[in-house]
Amino acid sequence: MKLNFALSPYQTSIIFRSFCYLPNLIKNKSFFVLVILSLFLSETKTRAQALTLSDAIATAKSNYGTLKAKANYINASRASVRQSEKDYLPNLNLSLQQDYGTVNGQNGPLYGLGGLGVASSGLPLASQNWNSAFGAMYLTNVNWDFFAFGRAKEKINVAKSTVVRDQSDLDQELFQHEIRVAAAYLNLLAAQRLTKSWQNNLVRASSLKNVVVTRAKNGLIAGVDSSLANAEVSSAKIAITRARDFEQEQANRLAVLMGVEQQTFTLDTIFIAKIPISFSDSITNSSPDHPLLKYYSNRIALSNQQAKYYQTLSYPTFSAFGVFQTRGSGFNSNYATDQHSYTQSFYDGVKPVRSNYLFGLGVVWNMTSILRVRNQVLAQKFVSNAMQNEYDLIDQQIKNQLLLSNNKIKNALDNYQEAPIQIKSASDAFIQKSTLYKNGLSNIVDLTQALYILNRAETDRDIAFSNVWQALLLKAAAAGDFSLFTSSF
Missing domain, CATH: 1.20.1600.10 (Outer membrane efflux proteins (OEP))
Incomplete structure (x- = not known):
């Protein structure tokens, strides 16, 4: 930055008077230097304030x-944008649970409305009993909507x-x-x-x-x-x-x-x-x-791009899915004939003993969505x-x-x-x-x-x-x- 040290007439007169008293000021060199610098800096500061x-x-x-x-x-x-790009990735769910409870069963229909039903499984015995043991389930689920007529792209x-x-x-x-x-x-x-x-x-x-x-x-x-x-x-x-x-x-x-x-x-x-x-x-x-x-x-x-995206909502969705499940139970395999054949040991109850897997393809198409999406x-x-x-x-x-x-x-x-x-x-x-x-x-x-x-x-x-x-x-x-x-x- 180039500094402009032009002095006003008032500042010039001050310096002139300072030189007149130079014999006295020479004894205090620091004071004289401060006076000169203050004049220069004040002028520079004033000019620097222009916006x-x-x-x-x-x-x-x-x-x-x-x-x-x-x-x-x-x-x-x-x-x-980054979130939308990640939406195309498959869903990968890991589930682990360890439980303690009874396994009384009963013949009859049951619908777990709102997810509030108990999923206990066992024989429909003649009377209620309170035999309890530990159990566990370990689950891995993959679900991928791999094709939906360009919905993810749009x-x-x-x-x-x-x-x-x-x-x-x-x-x-x-x-x-x-x-x-x-x-x-x-x-x-x-x-x-x-x-x-x-x-x-x-x-x-x-x-x-x-x-x-x-x-x-x-x-x-x-x-x-x-x-x-x-x-x-x-x-x-x-x-x-x-x-x-x-x-x-x-x-x-x-x-x-x-x-x-x-x-x-x-x-x-x-x-x-x-x-x-x-x-x-x-x-x-x-x-x-x-x-x-x-x-x-x-x-x-x-x-216009939103309209193109809405159009894809009327098409079906093709999905690929896979499940691997392992279960453990404190109730033995002969519990159906002997209701005393169970253990309350935590380790024996949560130890995996039975496994299942499942792979598949599926398609879901809500036919009435065509009417709704059209107006959208x-x-x-x-x-x-x-x-x-x-x-x-x-x-x-x-x-x-x-x-x-x-x-x-x-x-x-x-x-x-x-x-x-x-x-x-x-x-x-x-x-x-x-x-x-x-x-x-x-x-x-x-x-x-x-x-x-x-x-x-x-x-x-x-x-x-x-x-x-x-x-x-x-x-x-x-x-x-x-x-x-x-x-x-």
């Missing part, structure tokens, strides 16, 4: 809450389309936020210039008041002139208060967009020192790559049509905004060219009226009117510069390319 537009935009991108939220939405969508595509939509949502929000920050920056700069113009107006009004009061005290003019001059000074003070209030509002707006606390901003004056070097006259139509249009286009693509797909297509209507509306608005921006640029340039003429004429008129008034050849009303015209000319000049840049910013927003604005200064 450029690029710095304001960079700060806003880092701090603004909406941008952070949309970035997290993208992270969530990306996680959903679900993954929906998740990927969601990522694309959320990314384009973040892109368009970033673009619009750049425009908002730039507009707020220009508004604050214009407000600061207006405040300065009103301060100049107060200086002129106060000088006029001093002249009028002096002449009135000497009996050269009527006393009512001093009252009018006092009123003009009060009016100028009120105008400054209003200008500062507007400036504070614009500073607050910029601080909110930057995600920082409200403060006094020192802005780059390049936007009031010159006009843009280019207005991109060759751009007459909005581009389909406009961030806002891309976002609306990706919304339509996501909706139809509803999603209507949603896509609605989003297409919204896209067309935004596209039309952007085209009109582009045409409007060209007109605003032309009008702003016309006012910019007229502003210097107005300033010179108003300044000449005020000097003439002031000279005539001091020589008793004009009245206070004409002089006040000239003062008002000069102040209006200064404010028109300040606004003219800002309006040229604001018009170019409007065109950059309509064209969807913020570099049209940033490459012009």
Whole structure:
């Protein structure tokens, strides 16, 4: 970073006086060095506090809450893609249980409604008994829906389309936020210039008041002139208060967009020192790559992808499955004839003694789902049509905004060219009226009117510069390319 050590006249005078007392200060070299360094560092710090537009935009991108939220939405969508890809994997279940209880059985039907039925198995004996032993079951189950007419693939595509939509949502929000920050920056700069113009107006009004009061005290003019001059000074003070209030509002707006606390901003004056070097006259139509249009286009693509996924829900699902089961029991194989043939040993009860396995293929097709899915797909297509209507509306608005921006640029340039003429004429008129008034050849009303015209000319000049840049910013927003604005200064 290159440091600028230019010194103000006040700082130069301090150094000069310090050198005058050099014989005394030479005894304290550290004090002299600290004085010099403090002057350099204070000047460097003051200059470093100037906030450029690029710095304001960079700060806003880092701090603004909406941008952070949309970035997290993208992270969530990306996680959903990974989750959708894992859904195609087969289900692998491991089950181990060890139990202690009775095995009384009874002839008759039983349905375990809601999973609340007891699955005890045994002989239907003539009477209840409370013979108890340990038992166990060890189970491994694999279930894989290996073919469902592209359902898993379409679900993954929906998740990927969601990522694309959320990314384009973040892109368009970033673009619009750049425009908002730039507009707020220009508004604050214009407000600061207006405040300065009103301060100049107060200086002129106060000088006029001093002249009028002096002449009135000497009996050269009527006393009512001093009252009018006092009123003009009060009016100028009120105008400054209003200008500062507007400036504070614009500073607050910029601080909110930057995600920082409200403060006094020192802005780059390049936007009031010159006009843009280019207005991109060759751009007459909005581009389909406009961030806002891309976002609306990706919304339509996501909706169409969801319709394709819903369509697969009406098709059957082919599954492959396999089971391996091992059981242990404390009841012996002759328990049917001898109800005393069991053991209450935990180890003998949970030790695996019988195993079974099973492999198979299956298909499940809910025939009535065809009717339900048909209307679900139809509803999603209507949603896509609605989003297409919204896209067309935004596209039309952007085209009109582009045409409007060209007109605003032309009008702003016309006012910019007229502003210097107005300033010179108003300044000449005020000097003439002031000279005539001091020589008793004009009245206070004409002089006040000239003062008002000069102040209006200064404010028109300040606004003219800002309006040229604001018009170019409007065109950059309509064209969807913020570099049209940033490459012009």
